[in-house]
Amino acid sequence: MATLRDLRRKIAAVKKTQQITKAMNMVAAAKLRGAQTRMENFRPYAESFANMLGNLSRGIEPEIHPFFQRAPVVEKVGLVLMTADRGLCGSFNVNLINAAVKFMREKDAAGTGVSLTCVGRKGRDFFRRRKYELTNSYVDVWNKFDYTNAQVVAREAMSEFLTGQVQEVYLIHAEFINVAIQKPKLVKLLPISPEETTEEAEGGAALEYIFEPPVEQFLEFLLPKYVNTLMYHGFLENSASEHAARMTAMDNASNNCKEMITQLTLVMNKARQAAITKELMDIVGGAEALKG
Amino acid sequence: MAEKQLQLEVVTPDRKVVSTTADIVVCPGVEGQFGVLVGHVPFLSALDIGEMYYREGGKTEYLAVSGGFAEVTGTKITIVAEAAEFGREIDVERARRARERAEARLAAAKTEQIDWARAEAALRRSMVRMKVAAR
Known part of the structure; x- marks a missing residue:
């Protein structure tokens, strides 16, 4: 049976934990707002890009650029896995890692190798602990990242593709659906399928563009940027999802603390009352004894 | 019109x-x-x-x-x-520092191709920034 003092201590400890989780909840909420603003600001850029590529890719032969070319045999695929750098965000990292493991099992069953790149400490640590060979890893990026980080990751993935080490490149990131829901999402980065890019384009007749420089060189210039855009989009979604997941997790934690405090206080009050009753009985008993 | x-x-x-x-x-x-x-x-x-x-x-x-x-x-x-x-909007001081950095990198990386290209791009970006800021 816990003594009164133990209970008081326990309550104080839970209160402190609650203070921390509350603070983390507020920090995550503020960061989530920032991340959402960034996503909003990125949208016009992504839309302009998709529109243009959609207009462009109609009437373009896949042979024109290696990024459009499907390999006849896929021996190895590249996978970029995004996770958070830190924990305390519920099942966020686990969901992403599970999605990656599932993807890799499927590829493994099909006899296809996977070259894995991790963005975020949690994913890297998971695979490192299991002695899995990582092609590349980027950690401590989530606290402060911008377009250049996405460029670096995309550049490595593209060079793997272009040098023929892998025949396809995929990306797994968390998709921000709303504050309560974030889902792992698998995106195919390379090769680029023109059909996939056209769906977002506006309808209407394709415009006959004049290209400067000629279309081959223009694509040479443009397509890497398109991959960068997809990658940056993944960064933004993943970051917003992380903060949302942490916010929810910390909100739950704060609520659990509150509940725990209520129950412990109840137990403590009972214990105190029991102690008082016992003391009273002692006193009364003592007084009776003196009388007699 | x-x-x-x-x-x-x-x-x-x-x-x-x-x-x-x-x-x-x-x-x-x-x-x-x-x-x-x-x-x-x-x-x-x-x-x-x-x-x-x-x-x-x-x-x-x-x-x-x-x-x-x-x-x-x-x-x-x-x-x-x-x-x-x-x-x-351009921070001229920052652009100037960027130019100095880029120049130093150019001087240091005369041999390496990729570094050279990147440093050169950085140098040009900083110079354009300064030019536009001066308008």
């Missing part, structure tokens, strides 16, 4: 920089500077690191752009760039 005005949009990953109408837009294409008026034929061009400007009712605005391209349809020009800033 019943002709419609040209619509101009400049977007970067971080924000929509400009959304306005303009009489003329002049951009630094990779194969030379070009100007766009309303009614231009559909045109796609990669952009160099450089300065672009647009004129609207006698007022001229300068921007430093890098890593982008321009899409022109008859009535609209969209500049999609990795970075674009107005002259007044």
